[in-house]
Amino acid sequence: MDAARDAHDSAAERMLAVASTLANDPAVLDGVGRPDPTAVLQPYAVSLMDELRIDFITIMAPDRTRFTHRNPAQIGQSYIGSVDQALAGRSHTETSTGTLGPSVRAIAPVQDPGGTVVAMVAAGVSVDRVAIARNAQLPLVGLIALASLLFGSGVSYLLSRRLRTATLGLGTDELARMFVFYDSVLHSVREGLLLTDRRGRLVLYNDQAAHLLHLPEPRPQAPVPAAQLGVPGSLRDLLASGRQAIDEVHVTDNRVLVVNQEPAVPPTSRDTAGTAPLGTVTTLRDHTEIESLTGELQTMRTLTDALRAQTHEHSNRLHTIVSLIELDRQAEALEFATRDLQQSQQLTDSVVGAVDEPFIAALLVGKAAQANERGVELSLSVDGPVDTQGIDPGDLITIIGNLLDNAFDAAAPSERRRVRLTLSHPGAGRAGVGIVVQDSGPGLTDAERSRIFDLGFSTKDPAARSRGIGLALVRQAVLRLGGTLEVDNDVANDGGARFSVFLPAVPPWDSASADQAGT
Template sequence: MPSADDRNWFGRVRPRWSLARQLFVLQVFVVAVVVLTGALLAWYDAGRRNEEKAADKVVTVARVLAAQPAVRDGLTAPNPTATLQPLAERVRAETGVDFITIMSPAGIRYTHPDPTRIGQPFIGHIEQAVAGQVFTETYSGTLGPSVRAVVPVYDDAHRLVGLVSDGITVLMLTAELRERLTVLVVVAVGALLVGGLLTYLVSARIRRHTHGLKPAELSRMYEYHDSILHAVREGLLLVAPSGQITLCNDGAAVLLSLDPVETEGKHVSELGLPQSLVETLATGRAVRDEVHLTDDHVLLVNVSQIRSGERDLGTVVTLRDHTELQALSGELDSMRGFAESLRSAAHESANRLHTVVSLIELGRAEEAVAFATAELRLAQQLTDRVVGAVGESVLAAVLLGKSAEAGERGVEVVLSADTEIDDVDVGHIDSRDLVTILGNLIDNAVEATMESARPRVEVTIRSTEDGVLIRVADNGPGVDPGSAQRVFQRGWSTKEDGRGRGLGLALVGQSVRRHRGSIDVHNEGGAVFTVLLPAGADVAR
């Protein structure tokens, strides 16, 4: 059954033609109408000009003939016909007019192509000529319809002595017009053929671009295309081989903080994106689940090339938001490290318990008590210091977990004397961002001190008038001043291989920017990272 899209206003089924074919038929019809209209107008104009030319000719011939002395003398002669008929016929033959009639002021013919008509009244109007005017008209006389002129003839005393009329028959004009008609028809047919050929070429091009689809199919395809682009949460970009953005859906605009209307048509380097992402989009190389960081998001980027035959159409880029998953992964890593530290601590506690039991079995009870008390005091001191200074449970858990993990690697993590923070001070900060900032800074510091003789990391967390300050200092080799601006870029690492590295500090920088904060890097015996998160700042999401 035909669908509603296949019916016209009258309920009849439309022809199942593609858009290209419908446009071809419409364009041929338009070309035909234009050519035929032009031909008819040209025919009408040619006829009008032919009549005007004939009128000018008969007036000229009549005026010249009326001004001849022989005509004036003949009109006043006793037998005007004997003198004027030969003259009139000779002039008619020379000028190509169809008739010349010389008559009296009363309209009685003295000359005529048909001698039997001589002496009879002139058929037509002569009143204006008798009144002294030269005029033309189309009138049916003895030779049929003709374009004629009537001119008065005056003697030397300016008295009206006769009239001169000549004319060209309409049949003669039509014959001349037919000669032009042949040329007009040839031109019209040629124009129609050329127009049809050009229309066919345009139609073929449209068919190639529309793939032979019908208008209803194109309409549905556009509606589905537009709906899908606006509905999907994933970002979608189409990038031309030259690097210009040809399509940006709503998801991509949100993830990249762009205006989709202003984005399309711009080069990827003009969008203010991170340099690593610009290079990925501009080069057009195929990538799969490549991680890129913007100011507000962690993105998984996929790039695929698209081709049509041998023609390169550019690349299609999909963007997926990995921000929350990355934050959760960071929390999970921290909790996993904390759990691993607890497992190790439990294992160590078991070893120490065995030591205490062995000392008791050997009868050295006092030594067993001293050993157990010392170990308990050291472990409890760190816990009491963290719990007493840090009232926010997430920060306390991160500090304890990272301290235990670092302790296993032989690195001492301590809190500075001025560390003091509670949950009210950090209530405006997302706990996941706290884990990201503090956890990654400590991990980076621990990694940097591994080559030191007595590796040590000092952590400071306190509330200030400007907001929350987090400071992590180590006694490692420090940061090259020339690299201080690049440490928060994805992929930066002091390790030679660099594989799998450089993401932690980049996530720190992203979290700080999201909270409108600031971060400073300098050296004081080792690297010192200072983060300030303003109080009450709006979080960019």
């Protein structure tokens, strides 16, 4: 149907072009004005019909009288067909039956310079010739249709294969069911989950990850480069690198996270070496409570060690006094006991008088005995009344105890073997306590200072599992209390490390307000 219509339209346009060209030909206008138009126009029309391979070219007068025709016997006869539009000065095409049978024809007016229609030109081809042309096009049309069908089938097959590979052979129902299950798992698990692409951009995370890392609420959004995330630097570097991580510990301002990271590889490619991963899957486990219990255990261990050292020291002194008495040297025994009592009482009085906190006083007295046992000179300096009201005693024990333990370890191998603890009031209208711990050890390098508070990092024995915990707990306690923590080397004195802490005191009314809010 389309081929027939196209062939008919093409023939009609061709005949209209021929008729219009002849109608505008000056030779035709000159010929129709002569006394015998047929003598001039018939040879011209016959040569054009043979040259253009068309069935007829009829030049006629306005009254339909033919001047030319394929059959000379029809010259002088009336033209059979519609001429109304041509007489009105308009060209047109039609399919009509004439002396040569059904034909597709076009009629164009011949006008003089004044615009008067003085003749008409009709050009046409028989319907049989149009059908032949149409039939000649059918094989080409068939080939084009067949080629289109084959091309479409090939593209459909390749596209189907590509989609099957991309979806791991899963159908639409399976994909929909998997999406529902995976989305439910993503938001219901109690571990944080983050997905990054191969360019290190965060593309998806669940509610728990948003809670642990203080990220915005999970929602569909454009991938975000890991380097732009507001997360701790070590975790940001891990996400951006895409490397494998197994039970790595990363510390935020208020949390301890155990992080695992694995490349995301399709199941069918896991046994194929060198397969490029699609990205990484990172899980976060919150170990804050466990580390808090570890901190409390470390605090209790610090107090226990201090009390054990104090007990050991008093036991040695008691043995000394008993030995002096047995040697009948009562005067020396009395003098030794009095001097020891005065020294212990002086330390106790100075601590208790400055720090109105019995736990801290007990800790410092015990630490003095522990330092004496280890051969380290511990000097305590208290500058004015220290305001610890509102500060959790457990956090104070964690901070002071771990800083002193770290200083004892650093000073023990040195020649001077000295540690200095300074408790001070910040002054200038500020409420709180300043804590400075200095040791006579070798000090810290720039690289060590940058990592000294990382969980698991130690300047002593990195292989020991108990190392690298104390200072990380100190950092967390200071940040939790809203304080500041700095470390440098005390080059003006012993040259060892110096840790400076400031803890702001919470006013009693704020504590009461917080308690009321909690109830």
